[in-house]
Amino acid sequence: xxxxxxxxxxxxxxxxxxxxxxxxxxxxxxxxxxxxxxxxxxxxxxxxxxxxxxxxxxxxxxxxxxxxxxxxxxxxxxxxxxxxxxxxxxxxxxxxxxxxxxxxxxxxxxxxxxxxxxxxxxxxxxxxxxxxxxxx
Numbered sequence: 001x002x003x004x005x006x007x008x009x010x011x012x013x014x015x016x017x018x019x020x021x022x023x024x025x026x027x028x029x030x031x032x033x034x035x036x037x038x039x040x041x042x043x044x045x046x047x048x049x050x051x052x053x054x055x056x057x058x059x060x061x062x063x064x065x066x067x068x069x070x071x072x073x074x075x076x077x078x079x080x081x082x083x084x085x086x087x088x089x090x091x092x093x094x095x096x097x098x099x100x101x102x103x104x105x106x107x108x109x110x111x112x113x114x115x116x117x118x119x120x121x122x123x124x125x126x127x128x129x130x131x132x133x134x135x136x
Contacts (some may be wrong), residue, residue, distance in 0.1 A: 012096045035062060056084070
């Protein structure tokens with residue numbers, strides 16, 4: 001299921017675990033030659049602070065050849081880059097969430113219909129869709 005909120009955040013559900021979903025995303029990115037800059041494990045950090053948080057990870061990824069072009073024209077968009085997917089457990093399912101860059105056009109003052117923005121929106125949408133696919 002795919003659902004968007006008013007801030008441009010898209011949410012998808014998968015029956016796979018957080019770990020499996022993150023591995024899928026990494027594999028899909030690797031297959032496309034996209035850099036994975038890191039995975040932030042908020043759940044593990046919470047445990048180290050003696051706090052409880054269900055599995056929550058953010059994977060950061062991108063292509064400097066693309067991101068640099070955006071930053072040359074709209075430097076503040078660097079706050080949104082690299083692209084990221086949030087993957088977390090919620091009850092018996094796992095959620096994948098991301099924000100479309102086009103939803104931030106008013107914040108940063110760029111045209112949401114710029115071809116590179118549309119291409120990145122499509123890329124992250126397809127990536128999340130493929131990662132959420134429940135087939136092995």
